[in-house]
Amino acid sequence: MTTAPIKFLLLFVIMLVNMHVARSQQFSTNSPNNTLLYPKQYGTFENYVFILNGGIIEKQELLNYPEARLGRVFNYTSSIKRMYEGVLYFHTPWYPPSPPDEYANDPAYFINNIQVSPYIVRSSLTEQYTNIKRSEQDTLIDGIVYKGSIHIDTEEDFFANRMTIPEIVKKYTGLPIKDVVIHWRNDFCNIQNPGLIIQDHFPLYYFDLKGLQEVKVDRIPFAGGERYFIHLVDEGYPYDYFPEKSFRSTLKADMIFDYPMDFDPEAPCYEEKFNSAIYDIHHRAKSESKPFGGEEDYIKKLANNMGLQTIKPPAKTTQDSILVQFIVLWKGGITHLESLSPQKPAHTKILQAIKHYSCVWSGAEENGTLLLFRRKMAIFYSKDKEGNIRSLDHLEYRYDDHQPPS
Incomplete structure (x- = not known):
């Protein structure tokens, strides 16, 4: 074989090796936890304590207890880990x-x-x-x-x-x-x-x-x-x-x-009996409570719950609004929902819809701390000449006079 074909063959082999390495690196990049998700070797709980019926045993002693059943396992994360990785608890029926x-x-x-x-x-x-x-x-x-x-x-x-x-x-x-x-x-x-x-x-x-x-x-x-x-x-x-x-x-x-x-399945995140008097209720926060998916999506949810169209009806209507407030809990549910507007029969369905979608609100946060947050908002709607709500149009947040929006 001449020198040129040998050089060509070596170059081809090097190219194949490089392609294999590149593909391996690409797979590793796309799967950052690849080595953790594909175990190639199985451990045997090395350096773990085995406890059966309250007493420490050697691992191989489990073979003498055919009715032994695993109950719990703790993986140590504190200084005790220097001695043991964790502990396994077993028990028999008695x-x-x-x-x-x-x-x-x-x-x-x-x-x-x-x-x-x-x-x-x-x-x-x-x-x-x-x-x-x-x-x-x-x-x-x-x-x-x-x-x-x-x-x-x-x-x-x-x-x-x-x-x-x-x-x-x-x-x-x-x-x-x-x-x-x-x-x-x-x-x-x-x-x-x-x-x-x-x-x-x-x-x-x-x-x-x-x-x-x-x-x-x-x-x-x-x-x-x-x-x-x-x-x-x-x-x-x-x-x-x-x-x-x-x-x-x-x-x-x-x-x-x-x-x-x-x-209540109709208002799963609404808390009826929450005692707000013993807590600080915040009106402003660095991260304020908002509905998941945004305000526009929230209005659509309310409208669907009320059986309304998602767009303004072509019939002649006039615009009206309702001002409501409620407290958003630390985990995102709501409580103390009330209307601050003059009572109208059509408002009942709006309040029911707000309760129904009580799960969509995020908790308010300030410097990493979750807060109780009073959310006040005006919901604008279109109504016909009989006073029936025909569509929900948009919402605007409101704030107390002594705490204007920043």
């Missing part, structure tokens, strides 16, 4: 189990006619709710008797970008679903907020892949055979402090479903 699922007695939840777990409904976007129906009739589903059911309709296609646990396990691990236990948590994990152990009813859990941060696998040697413990670190896991991206949706849904059979 020993008190770990605290039960806090939502075990909840009704069955459905979003757009598909059943979801109580945790997933609490991470849904309440601003997108269009209708809620509730039934107190007991419902038997897959061997579980639910004390009633709640059906939610939403504007968004809730399931468009979400995957169930079986789909995630298949995509990211390839493990058989019958052999896995799921530990779902967020990246802020401690004893007060340890996450959730999921061992069955996997299809009820839907995860937004944009919030999935890590999929990690450990193995546990049970007497009945080895099982795989999958850690899902996800931004959508409900928790008690205000994370930057999810406090608006998660905590507002928590507010609605805190007592799932008590809230």
Whole structure:
């Protein structure tokens, strides 16, 4: 072989290598958490404490307890992590189990006619709710008797970008679903907020892949055979402090479903009995309460709820307005709705519509602190000669005289 063909062959090989490297880099760039989402090696809970029925055991001793069941797992994040990564709690039937699922007695939840777990409904976007129906009739589903059911309709296609646990396990691990236990948590994990152990009813859990941060696998040697413990670190896991991206949706849904059979389905985020006298109510804020989607979209929602046209009717009308005020709560619901205008029969439907869409308001904020905020606004509408409202036209915010808008 002459020198020229050899040089050409070497150049071709170098080009192929460079193309492969470039494609690998491109894939890594498009999938920033690629190494976290595709575990190639499985751990075995190295440096974890194993506790069975209240006493510390060695990992391999689980093989001697065929009825042992996993209860909880804590991943240490404090200084104790220097000694141990975390602790796993197991129990047998005769020993008190770990605290039960806090939502075990909840009704069955459905979003757009598909059943979801109580945790997933609490991470849904309440601003997108269009209708809620509730039934107190007991419902038997897959061997579980639910004390009633709640059906939610939403504007968004809730399931468009979400995957169930079986789909995630298949995509990211390839493990058989019958052999896995799921530990779902967020990246802020401690004893007060340890996450959730999921061992069955996997299809009820839907995860937004944009919030999935890590999929990690450990193995546990049970007497009945080895099982795989999958850690899902996800931004959508409900928790008690205000994370930057999810406090608006998660905590507002928590507010609605805190007592799932008590809230008013026609006004799910409206608080009837709130005692505002003991709190400071703010009239101005650096970030003031506004309706999700903007004022124009909000007016359309109110009009649709009232059965009105979304555009001005061609018939001869005159313009009128109603001045209302209400308090927006820390989590975004509202309370103390009242009309400041002379009472007119047509205003009743406007007030009902405002209550119905009580979930769409964002909380007010000042220097990172959520505030109670009094929102005062004028809603302008067109009415016919009989005084019937024909369309809602626009809204304008109003402020107290001693606190003019900045």
